[in-house]
Amino acid sequence: MDMFLQQILNGLTLGSVYCLVAxxxxxxxxxxxxxxxxxxAFYMAGAFVAFQLMSALGWNYWLAMTAAAASVAALAALAGRWVFHPLRKSSGLHPMIAAIGLLLFLEASAQAIWGADFRRMPTPYTGMVEVAGIGIGQQRVLLVAxxxxxxxxxxxxxxRTVVGATIVALAQDREGAALMGIDTHRVAMLTFAISGALAAAAAVLYAPINLVYPAMGSLVITKAFAIIVIGGxxxxxxxxxxGLIIGFAESFGAFYVSSDAKDLIAFVLLVVILSVRPQGLFTRGVL
Known part of the structure; x- marks a missing residue:
């Protein structure tokens, strides 16, 4: 029973990271x-910004997380304006190629600055707490919470906010939102900024448990794509x-099946769920 509860806690940890990125x-x-x-790459950049601020400048964990979220939000907004906005009228293939190019550029930049070594991010939350009789690290509790x-x-x-409502309106009908006087370009940049901040926050919360390295975002983003397809x-x-489904599936699969197959579970679930419900678990395109 203790091991079962441990896998639930592990699943919550993984699922929480995947949810924020997705x-x-x-x-x-x-x-x-x-x-x-x-x-x-935004996920990776958030981890490296926080790592640099904490290790080189001695910033505390929360201040470094805030600065990392703000920095990556600005980076994502600039990417939306300079990379994706000029391609808004192009076919879907062109923005995808541009996104892959940006990913490779940011990963190469991180490797040039920090090297390819694996690094451990410091955290003040190194103790253990007891949850339902199971010992769990404070950083994991912080991550989930x-x-x-x-x-x-x-x-x-x-x-509940007007700005949030404009994002939802733009997602539902871009042309209709523009006709209603919504500045679609500004809302799109704001959306990129929010997405970047969420990715950075996820990275800083998870990095003390995992490691920081230039390619750390590649596997996470691959699973995030599987997650949003599964969810709609x-x-x-x-x-x-x-995100929660994949997190729990990986945790229990790694323990009861094989840890070697852990990274395949997301894609097996993707095939199984889409074969039953091709549109995903929820309605597509509804924020």
Whole structure:
């Protein structure tokens, strides 16, 4: 029973990371209708910015996380303006190629600055707490709690604020939103900024448990694409549900089946779920 509860806690940890990354990805897809392959590079950039601020400048963990989220939000907004905006009238293939190019550029830049070595991000939360009789690291508890706070805040922002309503309106009908006087370019840049901040927050929360290295975003973003397809492209509830499903599936699969097959589980689930429900678990395109 203890091992079962341990896998639940592990699944929550993985699922929380996947949810935050997938949320940013699905927000951008809702606006552009184009998969942003560079989103994994934003995740990586957030980890490296926080790592640099903490290790080189001695910033505390929370201040470094805030600065990393703000920096990556600005980077993502600039990418939206300079990379994706000029391609808004092009076919879907052109923005995808541009996103892959941006991903490779940012990964190469990180490797040139910090090298290819694996690094450990420091954290003040190194102790253990007891949850249902199971010992769990404080950083894992912080990760799960922080992720759910951010997910709740995003939902409130989209549902209860005027700016959030403009993002939803733009995702539902871009031309109609423009005719109603909404500045679609500004809203698109804001959406990119939010997605970048979420990716950076996820990276800083997870990096002390994992490692920091230039290619750290590649596998995460691949799974995030599987998650948003499973949940329904452009659906915020679908991204949350899909992230938790993949997180629990990987945790239990690695323990009860094989740890070597852990990274394949997301794609096996993708095939199984889409064979039963091709549109995903939730309605596509509804934030």
């Amino acid at each position: 949320l940013g990805l699905t927000l951008v897809y809702g606006i552009l209708q184009v998969p942003n392959f560079a989103h994994g 922080g992720a759910f706070v951010l997910m709740a805040a995003l939902q409130l922002f989209l549902k 492209m452009g659906s915020v509830p679908g991204a949350i549900a899909g």
